[in-house]
């Protein structure tokens with residue numbers, strides 16, 4: 001859910017009459033799993049974004065990781081850079097393996113709902129350094 005909004009005037013949206021002063025919650029979790037907008041929404045398919053002109057900064061309402069409008073996340077640019085740099089370093093610095101006896105299909109994708117969404121069960125990986133040892137000091 002995005003933080004709540006209050007409607008400033010009476011309006012009519014998607015068949016609903018919304019009186020002035022109504023507190024509105026935008027369910028981005030549900031939008032992200034709506035098959036009207038996403039093919040196989042429950043599947044993790046990063047390639048679905050390849051070659052698509054989908055913006056993450058609040059222009060395309062089917063994907064709102066940083067919200068939208070006047071109250072959208074002011075830290076989105078920093079957030080994107082931190083995630084990109086962290087992920088790139090982890091992938092560059094380590095080969096990733098599953099523990100013995102665990103297959104990719106055994107990994108639980110269950111979530112805990114809250115202000116942010118966390119995995120319900122911890123993820124276990126073995127990180128194998130792939131660069132010369134002195135670079136990790």
Ligand code: HEM
Nearest residue numbers: 002003065066067068070071072073074075076078079080
């Ligand atoms: C990947 C990282 C991040 C994600 C996914 C994220 C997501 C969000 C979302 C969904 C909102 C609510 C927007 C709305 O109501 O429309 C928000 C608000 C906010 N974020 Fe972020 N954020 C991230 C990083 C950051 C960073 C790095 C900062 C500051 C350095 C930051 C500062 C804020 C602030 C101050 C608000 C409240 C804005 C307001 O209510 O006017 N965020 N963020």
